[in-house]
Amino acid sequence: MSISKSQLKIITSLSQKKYRQNHQLFIAEGLKVVNELLNSSFKIDTLFATDDFQTDISLDKIIRISDKDLQKISNLKAPNKVLGLFVIPDEKPLQKNGLTIVLDTINDPGNLGTIIRLCDWFGVSQLLCSAETVDCYNQKVVQASMGSLTRISIKYIDIEIYLKETNLPTFIADMDGENVYKSALPKEAILIMGNEANGVSDKIKTLIKNKISIPRFGETQETESLNVATATAILLSEFKRSY
Amino acid sequence: MSISKSQLKIITSLSQKKYRQNHQLFIAEGLKVVNELLNSSFKIDTLFATDDFQTDISLDKIIRISDKDLQKISNLKAPNKVLGLFVIPDEKPLQKNGLTIVLDTINDPGNLGTIIRLCDWFGVSQLLCSAETVDCYNQKVVQASMGSLTRISIKYIDIEIYLKETNLPTFIADMDGENVYKSALPKEAILIMGNEANGVSDKIKTLIKNKISIPRFGETQETESLNVATATAILLSEFKRSY
Structure with missing residues (x-):
């Protein structure tokens, strides 16, 4: 599969705060950070990953892409297998202690x-x-x-x-x-x-x-x-x- | 004045350690850092500065350049009036206390x-x-x-x-x-x-x-x-x- 034009447009727009708020989505990249998010209470929207990215989560949320496509959407100098769109969680209630x-x-x-x-x-x-x-x-x-x-x-x-x-x-x-x-x-x-x-x-x-x-x-x-x-x-x- | 080809070549080469060691020179940029170096025991080799850079040091070491030339030699996103070539000082003797x-x-x-x-x-x-x-x-x-x-x-x-x-x-x-x-x-x-x-x-x-x-x-x-x-x-x- 590859990245559709509308997906590319969303990904690019998420570099701006107003579009992150519109879509309620943010970007995380690379094995370490994406895996920490996948293993947390944060909700995944879509994962764009190259074939060598392995994970246990349900496959309908993973779109397999080429290294070239990953490079196109990545903001890292050295893109690392995966870019994820995650849902911005609701803020937690104010804590009054600690x-x-x-x-x-x-x-x-x-x-x-x-x-x-x-x-x-x-x-x-x-x-x-x-x-x-x-x-x-x-x-x-x-x-x-x-x-x-x-x-x-x-x-x-x-x-x-x-x-x-x-x-x-x-x-x-x-x-x-x-x-x-x-x-x-x-x-x-x-x-x-x-x-x-x-x-x-x-x-x-x-x-x-x-x-x-x-x-x-x-x-x-x-x-x-x-x-x-x-x-x-x-x-x-x-x-x-x-x- | 402007930057000569040989000066440009030296400046560019100083991004590599071996050329810094050959020339015994390093680069510092911007008002804050250059002024700290000028007011220290470090020796200045050449200062490339735009017209709005003011200093008291002897003028034969300053080469006035255009904003465009400064942009060409600068490694900063926002070049700030001056780029200096400074002499790498001799290492001090090992201290045995403190x-x-x-x-x-x-x-x-x-x-x-x-x-x-x-x-x-x-x-x-x-x-x-x-x-x-x-x-x-x-x-x-x-x-x-x-x-x-x-x-x-x-x-x-x-x-x-x-x-x-x-x-x-x-x-x-x-x-x-x-x-x-x-x-x-x-x-x-x-x-x-x-x-x-x-x-x-x-x-x-x-x-x-x-x-x-x-x-x-x-x-x-x-x-x-x-x-x-x-x-x-x-x-x-x-x-x-x-x-």
Whole structure:
């Protein structure tokens, strides 16, 4: 079989968020990520796979295609046997316990993907994003999250409204904050990470008292601030290490 | 002025390590990175800049070029006013004190660049790399390191020989290692980080007793291991937080 023109049109359109929302579909590629999605609660729509892709799922959802066709629809430098269209799941209800990460306008898909992986590693079950944050079904995010997308509840929210309705202690990562190594960090909390260039926006900052920072040990003051995914890694480690 | 054919040939050749070594030159691009290099002990060879690039350094080393010419020689999606050829500095003598990071076959330029930035942030003054590790003057490394390259002593070494000649306590990041949060970490030490896919090589592993790991807090065992740059961030934070 090969790919029909209408299928090709849908696949191409899914690089844009508005078409992902219209179709309620997103793309995942490659053995590792596709297999993680197939073995999760996510629903498959269609799988385009070359003959050497093996799986146990029902065959009416697999369309066998040539390597050449896979190359045509793939966004990877080295296409890897399979491209799947998956159904965007309903958002889960808001969780009011545990440790929640809130992202204020994260733009880079690689950063969001890395943060999703980190949430999975550190047992953070809920990730809340401002509406301006990059879409988690953007294909670069899906690939960078390496399957962790299936295990984290991700919701897009209005941060100001959310903060007004929560009782959990809330922390902001901020260059001028208190030394995180000397801060008492509760087991259940909200941690807000800000935009790559500008940090957490001023309107959110004014709402929150607790600001924490990772101290700089290098001698010079010229060192660029830590990347937001790297900072998230260190702060999550600090929140979890005592419990 | 414009770029001569021989200059164009050199610039293009510097994407390959052997030509960087022949010419003892590497490329850095964009305002931020070039300015950090100009304000360091690194020596400038030639600067190709558009008219809107301003600097105080002596003019005989600047060649003014058009936006179109900059686009032609740039490797960035959005060229930013200047591309510089800098002289690869002599390696500094081996330091025998402090905290040293050793990289065993790190392949990804972005990972090496991020680790260089982390060394700068955490005051690690020496980074040692196996000969198989990606070259730190690879342009993607230079750009990802955001100027931190100028503040870290980076040497390419034979790890086995180095380990035989050091008396410092040595640690390996290893999935099966002791929980790092429960480990006593000395102020002066060597920390070895391994390849993205395979970790630290077996021949090195057998030489070292102390293996440390970052525990997984998530419930499932399916989570992909942490990215090497992310793991380096967390381990450096652990080594430094008590001192």
